Amino acid sequence: MTLTETQMSPSAPSPPAVRTDAVDVAQARPRVRPLRILGTVLLALVVFGIASFLITNERFEWDIVAEYLFNPSVLLGLVTSVLLMVVAMVLGTALGTLLAAGQLSDYWPVRMACMAFVGFFRGVPPLVQLIFWFNLAYLLPRISVGVPFGPELFSWSTNDLITPLTAAIIGLSLHEAAYMAEIIRAGILSVDQGQHDASAAMGFSRWHSFTRIVLPQAMRVIIPPTGSQVIATLKGTSLVSVIAMGDLLHAVQVIYNRTYDVVPMLIVAVIWYLVAVTVLTFFQRKVEDYYSRGATRTAPKATAQQGPDAGPSSTTAAVRNEENQ
Secondary structure, three states: OOHHHHHHOOOOOOOOOOOOOOOOHHHOOOOOOHHHHHHHHHHHHHHHHHHHHHHHOHHHOHHHHHHHOOOHHHHHHHHHHHHHHHHHHHHHHHHHHHHHHHHOOOOHHHHHHHHHHHHHHHHOOHHHHHHHHHOHHHOOOEEEEEOOOOOEEEEEEHHHHOOHHHHHHHHHHHHHHHHHHHHHHHHHHOOOHHHHHHHHHOOOOHHHHHHHHHHHHHHHHHHHHHHHHHHHHHHHHHHHHHHOOOOHHHHHHHHHHHHOOHHHHHHHHHHHHHHHHHHHHHHHHHHHHHHOEOOEOOOOOOOOOOOOOOOHHHHHHHHHHHHHO
């Protein structure tokens, strides 16, 4: 069969037709979304209304806010709130870790005791706990240490031991311990059981298996709610003002009880709480990014500038070189 016969044969495939009306993707434009435009306009109007209300309303008394924003007593109250948050979270996390381990234990008396502790202190509001610990002297006039049903070795007055500071530390720490126990327990349970079995098969002890294998993987689940709990604890320190502890809220209350500038002083407290929470949120994001390494993938960035004539093969090679590095 000749070439001409092959071309004229009906069984020979015909060449694909070239489309002349094809759309160039490089020239595509995003379509207009009327609902998004309407939503943006509404949000802009809301922001403008709030800003106008804050600026034009003279009762906010921004000059008084500026006067007391860096007042020494206010700054001391802020430092007290931050330190109280740090102490409560450190003690609460340490106790919460033990409670989480106890709830995961196969020894049922310890497991039931830990579950009862968590259930009780999660159920009682922190304000009630603070008031209770501050008035502990009503139930125990003296705190003693000695042999059970035997002689007393040491004894102290409860009023001397339970000050507003110690009552705040005890109340907030026990409250945070209950929540941190559940957060840590959930993080440990999120690790696949195969990781435990693999570490045991490789000869790791239970301690090394927990610290080297389980905990680093559990931190991806533990960190986000822990960061939220730190922020909640910082805001929760405002509750200690009811037991006359000199935190940030108590500091501004002392000032506005003397000057009767209630709203401006509350705005001072709001500003400092927002600043502290913003800083904590920034560090929370950094810690989350650190422990999420290997769990999330990002598109590799090309190290060299691609020329206009670079084809798909050169782009693929650059991406592979970047991944190999």
